[in-house]
Amino acid sequence: MLSNMSSFFVRTLREDPADAEVNSHKLLVRAGYIRRVAPGVYSWLPLGLRVLRQVEQVVREEMNAAGAQEVLFPGLLPREPYEATNRWNEYGPNLFRLADRRGNDYLLAPTHEEMFTLLVKDLYSSYKDLPLTLYQIQTKYRDEARPRAGLIRGREFVMKDAYSFDLTDEGLDESYNAQRRAYQRIFARLGLEVVICAATSGAMGGSRSEEFLHPCEIGEDTFVRSAGGYAANAEAVTTVAPPEQDYSQIPAAHVHKTPGAKTIADLVDLANRDFPRSDRPWEAADTLKHVMVTLVHPDGRREVVGIALPGDREVDLKRVEAAFAPAEVEVSTPEDLAKHPELVAGYIGPQVLGPQSPARAGQPDDAEELAGVRYFLDPRVVTGTAWIAGANEADLHVVNLVKGRDFEADGVIEAAEIKPGDQAPDGSGPLEIARGIEVGHIFQLGRKYAKALGLTVLDENGKSQVVTMGSYGIGVSRVMAALAEQNCDEQGLKWPLSLAPFQVHVLATGKGEEIFETAQNLAKDLAKDFEVLYDDRLKVSAGVKFADSELLGMPFVLVVGRGLKDGKVELRNRRTGEKEELPVEQAAEAVREAIAKAKEEN
Amino acid sequence: MLSNMSSFFVRTLREDPADAEVNSHKLLVRAGYIRRVAPGVYSWLPLGLRVLRQVEQVVREEMNAAGAQEVLFPGLLPREPYEATNRWNEYGPNLFRLADRRGNDYLLAPTHEEMFTLLVKDLYSSYKDLPLTLYQIQTKYRDEARPRAGLIRGREFVMKDAYSFDLTDEGLDESYNAQRRAYQRIFARLGLEVVICAATSGAMGGSRSEEFLHPCEIGEDTFVRSAGGYAANAEAVTTVAPPEQDYSQIPAAHVHKTPGAKTIADLVDLANRDFPRSDRPWEAADTLKHVMVTLVHPDGRREVVGIALPGDREVDLKRVEAAFAPAEVEVSTPEDLAKHPELVAGYIGPQVLGPQSPARAGQPDDAEELAGVRYFLDPRVVTGTAWIAGANEADLHVVNLVKGRDFEADGVIEAAEIKPGDQAPDGSGPLEIARGIEVGHIFQLGRKYAKALGLTVLDENGKSQVVTMGSYGIGVSRVMAALAEQNCDEQGLKWPLSLAPFQVHVLATGKGEEIFETAQNLAKDLAKDFEVLYDDRLKVSAGVKFADSELLGMPFVLVVGRGLKDGKVELRNRRTGEKEELPVEQAAEAVREAIAKAKEEN
Structure with missing residues (x-):
């Protein structure tokens, strides 16, 4: 089928649409x-x-x-x-x-x-x-x-x-x-x-x-x-959890004064100075970061829960939300937190959360609704690991707080942001x-x-x-x-053969009846086998026609222009950028071959 | 392509859907x-x-x-x-x-x-x-x-x-x-x-x-x-209007008492008895029927207008509505009519309507809004025609009221119902x-x-x-x-070849592996060229399969059943009802020929 640009319903735009940020949006609009x-x-x-x-x-x-x-x-x-x-x-x-x-x-x-x-x-x-x-x-x-x-x-x-x-x-x-x-x-x-x-x-x-x-x-x-x-x-x-560890040699938990330790980095520095350990220095990954989030349950109820993760990790709220679906998850508001005065901002630790919290004391294990603030751990916080955590009082932290010895939780949660280099859960290497x-x-x-x-x-x-x-x-x-x-560059679209609106775009560039006649004859010939768009516009410059053909993105562009006086036309491959000069009488056959080859390669 | 009934997503229903009144609705639902x-x-x-x-x-x-x-x-x-x-x-x-x-x-x-x-x-x-x-x-x-x-x-x-x-x-x-x-x-x-x-x-x-x-x-x-x-x-x-008539010989209009004339038939009888005319008897078509309708304009304004038409005609509200679009048209309510006390139900005549109405008296011809009740005539009420009409008082009618001499109107309207035998406006005969x-x-x-x-x-x-x-x-x-x-009968649908979901419906009717094997082979063979539905259901009776195939309505039905023991199958044409017994080895070719023939005829 042959379509002429002069009557085909398309107009290209020079300017990107005002609301467009991505290439596909810009180009699909600009190319009509x-x-x-x-x-x-x-x-x-x-x-x-x-x-x-x-x-x-x-x-x-x-x-x-x-x-x-x-x-x-x-x-x-x-x-x-x-x-x-x-x-x-x-x-x-x-x-x-x-x-x-x-x-x-x-x-x-x-x-x-x-x-x-x-x-x-x-x-x-x-x-x-x-x-x-x-x-x-x-x-x-x-x-x-x-x-x-x-x-x-x-x-x-x-x-x-x-x-x-x-x-x-x-x-x-x-x-x-x-x-x-x-x-x-x-x-x-x-x-x-x-x-x-x-x-x-x-x-x-x-x-x-x-x-x-x-x-x-x-x-x-x-x-x-x-x-x-x-x-x-x-x-x-899912996070690859380390194996449980033997904590028999770890000293008893001890509360230290940590004045001025506003950040995890401060805390690590202070720890290595004031209470260093013998085998290796304290690191951010040895501190237990506590993040409070509010679950908004489908019935509208707001529940504050505590999440603990290694201090070198950030919480990823999307992952938290996936874990708690169908509840929605928000960062806890001051109003939410005001209902839990035991939570001291910046110094929250396990002792006021979950199983060990005073609120839970005396509650049977099989209670329908758990009292206090529910408490969830990152999978890396396995039994036997020792942590520096807040002591629920300003300027105090606990050192050598051991999971399984000093605290427990209500569950494990995938809350931590994934970092490049983390191990794939199936052992297939870093992520x-x-x-x-x-x-x-x-x-x-x-x-x-x-x-x-x-x-x-x-x-x-x-x-x-x-x-x-x-x-x-x-x-x-x-x-x-x-x-x-996937199929574009700065000039425009470049469709694969099987998806392109037209397989061939024939351009008549230049002046003179012969150019238009030759271009039209080639377009008609090719239209017996393919969808062909023929740029037959009379008063449009070669530059505009080239630019339009690159914007529209048909895979094969056949240019009939100034070379015709030497009996030549040009076949362009929009996908590879290749250009080939051909004798005009071989042009149609060359296009057929190029398309057949492109089909095979697909 | 071959589809097997046993897995094709269709179930036929024996009962018509409760809300179905027309064949297409019933059959398209029943046939799935x-x-x-x-x-x-x-x-x-x-x-x-x-x-x-x-x-x-x-x-x-x-x-x-x-x-x-x-x-x-x-x-x-x-x-x-x-x-x-x-x-x-x-x-x-x-x-x-x-x-x-x-x-x-x-x-x-x-x-x-x-x-x-x-x-x-x-x-x-x-x-x-x-x-x-x-x-x-x-x-x-x-x-x-x-x-x-x-x-x-x-x-x-x-x-x-x-x-x-x-x-x-x-x-x-x-x-x-x-x-x-x-x-x-x-x-x-x-x-x-x-x-x-x-x-x-x-x-x-x-x-x-x-x-x-x-x-x-x-x-x-x-x-x-x-x-x-x-x-x-x-x-x-549009109505073919008669030519204007010479009214020079028509006597002056005269008011008659018409007690008890409740219907047009009564009025005509009474006229022929009390004031007969010399050339021919009065007929219903000589009386002028007045119908009041209310136009509801797009801005919500309600306007009562009067329509006059020969007494042997009924008003067609759809035609009136088409004439007054975009206004909607309703039969005037008692509330609408109460605003026009000059309108005496059953005895309305031209004198209180349109140009001759007292309300219009003294109003310039080019007034923006016409006073009183606007008045429209059927095209048959041409100048020179004489009518019996209400005299705007109970039990009184006017005789020999002549259009152009005794009354005028604000326009002509196509308000009358078309009757079989009316003449086509282009002179091409009765309608x-x-x-x-x-x-x-x-x-x-x-x-x-x-x-x-x-x-x-x-x-x-x-x-x-x-x-x-x-x-x-x-x-x-x-x-x-x-x-x-258009393409159904009491048994079901019967699609033309080019629209049918499947061109061929192969039925295996009867028991025995040979029947199913033969039917399946024929179906597979035909599926190389056509869309074929094969009724491969094992525990479904021949009667149900026949009934289903008639309901579903594929144009060609090939039945492999009891005749197979004599080497015969049957080809049915759902559209013509023709049945043909064929040697099994010629069946596929016969279907191909029948389809080729049907395509040619199309």
């Missing part, structure tokens, strides 16, 4: 692929729609090949099913809610777990009907607090969501792995680099979960990876920290939704069994943005 | 093509989605062939552009409105005139950029008061909407005609019978407009047509009245939207010109329902 309608809401212009449809088609083919069946749900959904799973409330302000003319409540679907569960409940009743995986490619809505970066975090976006239904946990594993393999194939075909990261399930509930992240500086997600192949979302990394764009997420939901909505089937013995489910999403429009991030 | 989620909101199951996509593809190909370019707008739109054109208010309760987390107003798009206008304004600036036609295939939302008939009147539905942009009226005509021809090709390719009806533009504004109606008993639209090719929406039919489903609607919008939103371009002389627009819609999901209505 998308257009902003409202914050986080975009229109797809002809060029953008062509790429989107091509991405969708790759996703569709691999879903079908994995045995998933395509359906299509509405975007406008009734409240009741989301009420049954409590997501009507849990989604909070992220959910677009509305009422119809009769006053019935509706929502714009952020994701469709409830509806797929009800559909399968409606149609299926026997274990023989399972396994089943359904999917759709559909428009989703989320009222993001901070829509940003164009298609990367939008409020209306295109998503592929799939749902699997199985009788057994083993079945779920199989369905999950089939989707996981399909995702690998999809991103391989799209040529999009992804890292599969172990993830937490967050508000979705369920057990196993992995994110597909495209490594990218401008990504919103932090993840870690080791050279040995480990990768995880920062929230999901590096990177950023990425989340392009896919797969979840083992388990039986949460099926239970809430009553999806059961009869098993071989005629007994009713709750079905177990998986949920698998790809942000299709976000994938397109990630592809644009 | 669609599923209700909320009133007027449906999910597409795999079978339904396949048909929908095929209909979409026909629409897309013909739009592209007509030079329209595809884009995709969001469903969630900001209020402001719809405020600028006043449609935010005019749509009334049909519009789904919502607010985001910041309290900004949004709507779910019912149609996108405003957004396309703004997009073109954003990108284009010169007459050289025009003409342009853009389209999308997109999800629309309307909060219908009475969603009904499944996909026929839904609240979320799929629509193709196109918009043309031209500098001149002639250009608009060309763009309009190009879309009109594309629509004819689309419905021809779909095999859907349509009648192109002249229509009124209603709330859309603009001049020329035509509806594409699929003639169908269960349709919601009434239209008329003549054997000579005229067709129009009932609202758009018949029929019902249809509106599947397409094309409008010449003119400059209304471009003016409201400031879409101008510079013309050849550098002068700013307002662009003129057209708007062209096809209800894609409704088209699918109309196709189902």
Whole structure:
């Protein structure tokens, strides 16, 4: 098919849009692929729609090949099913809610777990009907607090969501792995680099979960990876705990005056001066840092808890939040802390927290609600380790406070920020920290939704069994943005052959009928086999045409210009930057060969 | 591609859904093509989605062939552009409105005139950029008061909407005609019978407009047509007025007592008895019926107006409403009428209405607002016609009241119901009245939207010109329902080859491994060339399989059953009902030939 630039619906912009910070956003707008309608809401212009449809088609083919069946749900959904799973409330302000003319409540679907569960409940009743995986490619809505970066975090976006239904946990594993393999194939075909990261399930509930992240500086997600192949979302990394230690030789705990020690560095200096130990000097990692956070439980209750971690570590609130989900986590406010006068800012130590706190004294071990402030330890604080900690009084610290001898806690928590060089939990080496764009997420939901909505089937013995489910999403429009991030330079986009809106861009640069006639004939010829965009604009300079072709980013650019007087045209490869002069009569064949070669390499 | 019934996501229902009144709704639900989620909101199951996509593809190909370019707008739109054109208010309760987390107003798009206008304004600036036609295939939302008939009147539905942009009226005509021809090709390719009806533009504004109606008993639209090719929406039919008449011989108007004449029939009987005329008896068509209606103007103002029409005609409120758009029309309430004590129910006549009313006396002809009750005449009430009308007092009528001699009016209005046998306005013969489903609607919008939103371009002389627009819609999901209505019988659906979810349905009926093995081999063989559904269910009776295959409606059904012991299988044509016994070894070839033949015939 041939399209002429003079009538094709595209206009390039010289200026970046005012609200654009990242390349994909800038370039997709400037090149006329998308257009902003409202914050986080975009229109797809002809060029953008062509790429989107091509991405969708790759996703569709691999879903079908994995045995998933395509359906299509509405975007406008009734409240009741989301009420049954409590997501009507849990989604909070992220959910677009509305009422119809009769006053019935509706929502714009952020994701469709409830509806797929009800559909399968409606149609299926026997274990023989399972396994089943359904999917759709559909428009989703989320009222993001901070829509940003164009298609990367939008409020209306295109998503592929799939749902699997199985009788057994083993079945779920199989369905999950089939989707996981399909995702690998999809991103391989799209040529999009992804890292599969172990993830937490967050508000979705369920057990196993992995994110597909495209490594990218401008990504919103932090993840870690080791050279040995480990990768995880920062929230999901587990710490390698040291073995328990023999503390029989450690002297009894002793309180020291530590006036003026405002920082951990001060404290370490003072310790090494005033009460040095024989085997090695005190380090920041020997001090026990206490951080108080407030959990805001779903019922609104605010609970202050204490977290202790080695003094060379910072707390990562996202990791804390993942550990305490569905509660939200805040830094404790002065009002929260005022309710616990035993906590002396800067000098908090284990003695006023958790099991050893006076508040807990006399409370039975199996009490329903633990008295006092609950107390959680970083995994490195194992039995036998000795610490310098606050003594719960200004200018006093305790030295040689031993876990298992002098204090205990209510639990272990992954609260510490990961640092480059930390060891991967699977022993595959030191971790590096990177950023990425989340392009896919797969979840083992388990039986949460099926239970809430009553999806059961009869098993071989005629007994009713709750079905177990998986949920698998790809942000299709976000994938397109990630592809644009990966396939661009300062001049513009540079699409891979299989995703480009047009495979060939023919430019007529220069003046004279012969140039335009030759260019048009070549464009027509190539249009028999390919999608061809022909820049036929009469009063546009060669410079503008070159700049536009680099901005638009078609993989092959055929230039018919001044060289024509010597019988030459130029073939440019936008991806590699290579340029080749060709006799005009060989040009069409050369383009065909170049495309055939590029297809093979893919 | 081969799909097995045992794992394909479909379950047929024996019972019609409780809310279903029409065949397409009943069958599409029972056959597992669609599923209700909320009133007027449906999910597409795999079978339904396949048909929908095929209909979409026909629409897309013909739009592209007509030079329209595809884009995709969001469903969630900001209020402001719809405020600028006043449609935010005019749509009334049909519009789904919502607010985001910041309290900004949004709507779910019912149609996108405003957004396309703004997009073109954003990108284009010169007459050289025009003409342009853009389209999308997109999800629309309307909060219908009475969603009904499944996909026929839904609240979320799929629509193709196109918009043309031209500098001149002639250009608009060309763009309009190009879309009109594309629509004819689309419905021809779909095999859907349509009648192109002249229509009124209603709330859309603009001049020329035509509806594409699929003639169908269960349709919601009434239209008329003549054997000579005229067709129009009932609202758009114009009446053939008789020529003006010479009234020099008609006696002066005279008031008669008409006690007890409660109905027009009574009045006619009484007239023929008490004051007969010499040339021919009085008939109902000689009486002048007066109907008072209340216009509710967009600003909420209620205005009572009088309409006079021959006594053998009824008022059609839809036609009145079309004439007074954008005002809404109601039958006048007692409260409305109480404000006009001169109107004596049952005896209203021209003397208290319009130009001759006492209220108007002394008012200059060019008064801004006409005093009294405005008065409108049916086109048949031409100058020189003589009438019996009420005398504005109980039990009194005036006889020989002559239009042009004894009374005038403020205008002519198409208010009377069309009757079978009425003459087509183009002289193409008597009209018949029929019902249809509106599947397409094309409008010449003119400059209304471009003016409201400031879409101008510079013309050849550098002068700013307002662009003129057209708007062209096809209800894609409704088209699918109309196709189902047209392609079904009591047993179920019967899709044409090009729209069927599967071209071939292979049934293994009966017991024995050989039957299933043979059926599966045939299915696999045919699946190399076609979409094949294979009913491989083991414990399902032949009767159920036959019934399911008729309900699902694939055009070719290949039955492998008891005949196999004699080496025979049966090929059924679901569309024609033909059955043919074939030697098993010729079966695949016979199916291929039958499909090739059906393709040719299409």
